[in-house]
Amino acid sequence: EAGVAQSPRYKIIEKRQSVAFWCNPISGHATLYWYQQILGQGPKLLIQFQNNGVVDDSQLPKDRFSAERLKGVDSTLKIQPAKLEDSAVYLCASSLRREEEREQFFGPGTRLTVL
Amino acid sequence: QKEVEQNSGPLSVPEGAIASLNCTYSDRGSQSFFWYRQYSGKSPELIMFIYSNGDKEDGRFTAQLNKASQYVSLLIRDSQPSDSATYLCAVPRMDSNYQLIWGAGTKLIIKP
Numbered sequence: 001e002a003g004v005a006q007s008p009r010y011k012i013i014e015k016r017q018s019v020a021f022w023c024n025p026i027s028g029h030a031t032l033y034w035y036q037q038i039l040g041q042g043p044k045l046l047i048q049f050q051n052n053g054v055v056d057d058s059q060l061p062k063d064r065f066s067a068e069r070l071k072g073v074d075s076t077l078k079i080q081p082a083k084l085e086d087s088a089v090y091l092c093a094s095s096l097r098r099e100e101e102r103e104q105f106f107g108p109g110t111r112l113t114v115l
Numbered sequence: 116q117k118e119v120e121q122n123s124g125p126l127s128v129p130e131g132a133i134a135s136l137n138c139t140y141s142d143r144g145s146q147s148f149f150w151y152r153q154y155s156g157k158s159p160e161l162i163m164f165i166y167s168n169g170d171k172e173d174g175r176f177t178a179q180l181n182k183a184s185q186y187v188s189l190l191i192r193d194s195q196p197s198d199s200a201t202y203l204c205a206v207p208r209m210d211s212n213y214q215l216i217w218g219a220g221t222k223l224i225i226k227p
Contacts, residue, residue, distance in 0.1 A: 031213055040123070042203055042217035043159070056214065091158055095213060102147065102207050104215060106158035 002026065004107035006092050012113045018080040021110045024073070025094030031055075033104060034067055034077050035091040043091055049075060079112075087114045118142065119206050121218035129226050134191040136221050138204030141185070148187045149205040149215065150178060159203055163189060194225045 005024040013019050025032050030051050035043035046065065048055040051072035060067065064083070069075040079086055089111050093104040120139045128134040138148070146167045151159035165171045165178040165187065172178075177190040191198055201222045205215040 033214075040219070042119075042205075042219045044217075045214060048214060102213060102215070103149070103161050103164065106160070109158045 004092055004094055004105055006090075006107035006110055008110055009108060010111050010113075012115065013082055014115050015084055016081040018078065019082055019112060020079075021077045021090050021092075021112075023075045023077070023092030023107060025075075025092070026105055029094035029096055029105070030072070031095045032069055032075050033093040033095075034075070035093065037089045037091055037109075039088075046077070082112075082114045084114050087112055117218075118216045119204055119218040121202075121204055121221045123219055124222040125224050126221055127224045127226055128194050130194060130196060132194055134194045134198065134223055134225070136189040136191075136202050136204075136223065137186055138188070138218055139184075139186040140204075140206050140216075142206070142209055143182075143185060144209055145185075145206050147207055148178070148180065149207075150176075150187075150189045151203040151205060153201045153203055153220065155200070162202075191223075196225045196227055199223060199225045 007022050032049040034046045036046055037043045046060045047057040047067045049069040052069050065079055067077045089109045091109045092107045095104045118141045148165050150163040152162045153159045163176055163178045170179045175192045179188045201220040203220040204218040208214040208216055
């Protein structure tokens, strides 16, 4: 079974530039999560999708961050314009929507550096 | 008070000894608990999942739950240098949005 795919793996941009991250979840996983992880901290949920609908985006800085999940499969997270404090690893995870199966499977992440 | 708390460490343990990692949670109604391992520069991977009906052992790993004191422990027996990583504790959010509440992780260092 193929895992969660993410690209790019690394990205360096200057502040005020734009950047986009792509995620392809495990086949059949209806729930998709985008996390931001700053060094030394646990993952912070940015947005959660159920199929192609948003379940929770309460912690997404909507003035600069946006995300979509077209057709309930792939997802894209965009930052426009980027700030220095956006430097972090952006993790995509997916899971089945079952009460007894809450394990989240993570992709390799995208390490973003904003200069 | 944070919902899920872990000592950030680092916790240094000699090779072959038992490493003990703790995680406290605030919601008394929590029923299940996840332990993820995250190697430096890598993404988290699940190593243990425990329900509230008892301890669980998987190879060198044992998860223990103390509901009265609201903490869950991860014990690693016969610690190996390859166990050096950050261990993240996660607890499902009780409103059934299939979200996990994450601790900040404990960095474990196994010294040869």
